[in-house]
Amino acid sequence: MDKIVGIDLGTTNSSIAIVEAGMPGLLADSDGKRLMPSVVNYPSEGKPVTGHAAQRILVIEPKRTVCAIKRFIGSRLQDLSESDYSLEYQIGGNPIVVKIGNQQYTPEEISAEILSSLKAQATEVLGYPVDRAVITVPAYFNDAQRQATKRAGEMAGFSVERIINEPTAAALACGLEKLPEQSRVAVYDLGGGTFDLSILELREGIFQVLSTHGNTRLGGDDVDECICDWLLNEIGPTTGDDSMRARIREAAEKAKVDLSTLDSVEIKLPFITSDSNFECQLTRKQLESLARPVIDRTRSHCIQALADAGLKAEELCQVILVGGQTRMPLVCRLVADWFGCVDYQETRGDVRIGESFHEAKGPILNTFNNPDEAVALGAAIQG
Ligand code: ADP
Ligand code: MG
Numbered sequence: 001m002d003k004i005v006g007i008d009l010g011t012t013n014s015s016i017a018i019v020e021a022g023m024p025g026l027l028a029d030s031d032g033k034r035l036m037p038s039v040v041n042y043p044s045e046g047k048p049v050t051g052h053a054a055q056r057i058l059v060i061e062p063k064r065t066v067c068a069i070k071r072f073i074g075s076r077l078q079d080l081s082e083s084d085y086s087l088e089y090q091i092g093g094n095p096i097v098v099k100i101g102n103q104q105y106t107p108e109e110i111s112a113e114i115l116s117s118l119k120a121q122a123t124e125v126l127g128y129p130v131d132r133a134v135i136t137v138p139a140y141f142n143d144a145q146r147q148a149t150k151r152a153g154e155m156a157g158f159s160v161e162r163i164i165n166e167p168t169a170a171a172l173a174c175g176l177e178k179l180p181e182q183s184r185v186a187v188y189d190l191g192g193g194t195f196d197l198s199i200l201e202l203r204e205g206i207f208q209v210l211s212t213h214g215n216t217r218l219g220g221d222d223v224d225e226c227i228c229d230w231l232l233n234e235i236g237p238t239t240g241d242d243s244m245r246a247r248i249r250e251a252a253e254k255a256k257v258d259l260s261t262l263d264s265v266e267i268k269l270p271f272i273t274s275d276s277n278f279e280c281q282l283t284r285k286q287l288e289s290l291a292r293p294v295i296d297r298t299r300s301h302c303i304q305a306l307a308d309a310g311l312k313a314e315e316l317c318q319v320i321l322v323g324g325q326t327r328m329p330l331v332c333r334l335v336a337d338w339f340g341c342v343d344y345q346e347t348r349g350d351v352r353i354g355e356s357f358h359e360a361k362g363p364i365l366n367t368f369n370n371p372d373e374a375v376a377l378g379a380a381i382q383g
Helices: 051-058 082-086 107-126 143-155 168-175 220-235 244-256 285-297 299-309 329-338 374-382
Strands: 004-009 013-020 023-026 038-039 065-067 088-091 097-100 104-106 133-139 158-167 186-188 194-203 207-215 264-273 275-282 318-320 364-367
Touching: 004 107, 004 143, 004 168, 004 374, 013 107, 013 374, 023 374, 038 107, 051 065, 051 299, 065 285, 104 107, 107 143, 133 143, 133 168, 133 244, 133 374, 158 168, 158 374, 168 186, 168 207, 168 318, 168 374, 186 299, 194 299, 207 299, 220 264, 220 275, 220 285, 244 264, 244 285, 275 285, 285 329, 285 374, 299 329, 318 329, 318 374, 329 364
Parallel strands: 004 133, 133 158, 186 318, 318 364
Antiparallel strands: 004 013, 013 023, 038 065, 088 097, 097 104, 186 194, 194 207, 264 275
């Protein structure tokens, strides 16, 4: 077998997909999980640990556990902002290396660990080795970042057939290459720690990126942070140690995820202070008012991307939502409203609406059931 897999090498999560019998699908791990956290732990002895297992160790061994390595791939120290240094693990050198104990690892090597795990996962599920891959990168990645991603793929033992843009992969996953010539679509991608809006135009069956605008420090993590602050306020004085903070963060994210489908959740934190348990309720409405300022911050990037492409929202035929954080119903409502999406129907709750970019008939809002899986599926289709 000589099939080409598609890989979404994400800042927060990564995944691998393949087209079988004409249908693209993600390849799950042995626990049935289709997304692998992009986390690598380097124990003081033995082989690196990746994915969910590494994620669990993160709290215990923050200095030996690398997350969000995608921020550093193909970059130089001087390209980074101060907030990039606020990570628990140590970085240095030019080109960048991650320092763990007395060892040093390049971002390519660390990314290669994630890619190797995905390769092993795919081989296990399929029962035959996969050697050829299409890997996705953000549309704003420069040549050095693309080359470094390709090298990471090669280190993991892949022949990297192509590096494609994430928004292009999302559009392919929607089958949009069948749209009429010169159709334009916007891809709104809100992940864990990054946001971008890309505008694509179909020319001779190929998507061209007309513009891309975003913020590499804006995403679902910021929503979690708002919930955390709210929880800390509800809990009152605590010891404030790291492991407690990590537990609160975990509870915050879980509540957020559950509230994408439920109207209200119980948050329980046993023994959160030395002598007491904490329990409270959070409703979707409350979450929406906490999250609203974060989601609102994506709006100016949408406006800028449209301006850079010299387009008005009504000149788009579709707006595609990708990234795990777009599962939050509030995100769909706001984006539909901003772009004046015509077919979007949902009771709009109590969220203040009325900031549309225009009044006229607008694009279709295209949503996936699993918006965090679309990029890998599109890469597999390209493969
Ligand atoms: P990335 O592209 O950065 O690798 P993903 O697209 O996987 O990231 O998105 C991860 C983000 O999506 C996280 O902040 C996570 O909490 C959020 N997320 C995942 N599922 C849901 C959900 N059901 N509701 C709201 N947010 C979610
Ligand atoms: Mg992503």
